[in-house]
Amino acid sequence: MVDPLLALQAAIRHRTIAGEGLEAEFDGLHADLRAHFPLLFAACEEVQLPQHALLLKWPGSAADRPIVLMAHQDVVPVNPRDDWTHPAFDAVIDDEFIWGRGTLDCKGSLIAICAAVEQLIVEGFTPARDVWLSFSSDEEIAGVTAPLAVEALQERGVQPWFVLDEGGMAVTGAFPGVEPPIAVIGLTEKGLVDLQLTATAEGGHASMPPSDSAPARLAKAILALQKSPAPAHLPDPTVQMLNRLAPQVKPPLRAALANADRLRVPLAKVLARVSPATAAMTRTTYAITQLSGSPAHNVLATSATAVLNMRVAVNETVDEAVQRVRKVAGDQVEVTVTKAYEPSSVAPLGDAYELLEQITAEAMPDVTPVPYVVMAATDARHFQRVWPACYRFNPFRMNPSQRESLHNVDERLEVASFEEGIRWYTTLLRRL
Numbered sequence: 001m002v003d004p005l006l007a008l009q010a011a012i013r014h015r016t017i018a019g020e021g022l023e024a025e026f027d028g029l030h031a032d033l034r035a036h037f038p039l040l041f042a043a044c045e046e047v048q049l050p051q052h053a054l055l056l057k058w059p060g061s062a063a064d065r066p067i068v069l070m071a072h073q074d075v076v077p078v079n080p081r082d083d084w085t086h087p088a089f090d091a092v093i094d095d096e097f098i099w100g101r102g103t104l105d106c107k108g109s110l111i112a113i114c115a116a117v118e119q120l121i122v123e124g125f126t127p128a129r130d131v132w133l134s135f136s137s138d139e140e141i142a143g144v145t146a147p148l149a150v151e152a153l154q155e156r157g158v159q160p161w162f163v164l165d166e167g168g169m170a171v172t173g174a175f176p177g178v179e180p181p182i183a184v185i186g187l188t189e190k191g192l193v194d195l196q197l198t199a200t201a202e203g204g205h206a207s208m209p210p211s212d213s214a215p216a217r218l219a220k221a222i223l224a225l226q227k228s229p230a231p232a233h234l235p236d237p238t239v240q241m242l243n244r245l246a247p248q249v250k251p252p253l254r255a256a257l258a259n260a261d262r263l264r265v266p267l268a269k270v271l272a273r274v275s276p277a278t279a280a281m282t283r284t285t286y287a288i289t290q291l292s293g294s295p296a297h298n299v300l301a302t303s304a305t306a307v308l309n310m311r312v313a314v315n316e317t318v319d320e321a322v323q324r325v326r327k328v329a330g331d332q333v334e335v336t337v338t339k340a341y342e343p344s345s346v347a348p349l350g351d352a353y354e355l356l357e358q359i360t361a362e363a364m365p366d367v368t369p370v371p372y373v374v375m376a377a378t379d380a381r382h383f384q385r386v387w388p389a390c391y392r393f394n395p396f397r398m399n400p401s402q403r404e405s406l407h408n409v410d411e412r413l414e415v416a417s418f419e420e421g422i423r424w425y426t427t428l429l430r431r432l
């Protein structure tokens, strides 16, 4: 079998950025996948999906309770102003890392899944149940191929035991006071809303400005939102995470985390203050991402607009969150929803979750698995609308600096961690 690391290197070298007409890059990726994993493509039935999405069935000895392993083929673009240690699409391998766009998000898992399947086929192994592989091609632009895969599976009457997508990893330095790595296994993800805030006023010449203006009205609304963030509280998966983290921290924090259920209110308040990352665990977040006003330096703005990107907590609805923004922003700005989807349902801590915990304990003995709420959006939300048992975890290690490299500069994956991740998937497939 071909070295999986070389397969990953080849995959990174294809600039599979979605929505930019880079069809040849996706064709190249597919050619490489077929060349590196010939037994997988021979053993699997392929369902035809548009736009280079891949949906494959690896038949098992039983067809009931199949599982779905997911990853996406596309990557985010590279900012040309960024100065990478090694060029983003060269996939340089040094003593420690493989560098490049997509190593962590998420060609590492795409290739590790394929390598695990290929390896098991070489060994003559047949999975105990059908294994579906769903590799979308437009996750980063919230595209259509994951919903199309859901439709295709529904048409075939597939009722997965569980679905596994990206969203959590084995992280260090993510939670204050916790030293050892923790495997955050996403049970759900926050919702997302883009709101446009618009303030209007009379225009005119900038030499004779009135006391009130569209930008000032908009600024007042933005500051009001900053001063009154959404209320902080702890959803159930976060309470379960804190309970499992309790043995890892020192007293008196240990007792507080062990009793997180009773202490939801004070713990939420503390976490909301510790860091932006822990604050995001406790509430619907508001981020002003875009601003615009007058088209010229000497013309008063007749309207000023801001985009508010809001991540909706799992215990809230889009509607509730939008109503609160309208109230806080006041009546001098108009609030329009331009994009919205609800937070996902929460996957159960049942036999599938327990299996993921066991596999993690076996393949990564120093890592503590914990349930988690994913802050960002993943393709799994489309699956979870139909099948609640969707989990989000890539079995790779990530330190704080690697975490910052996601969608950013110097994205890189440890070679040893990539190999460990393949063993994790192999163990999972053997234990189905």
Ligand SMILES: [Zn+2]
Pocket: 072, 105, 106, 139, 166
């Ligand atoms: Zn991703």
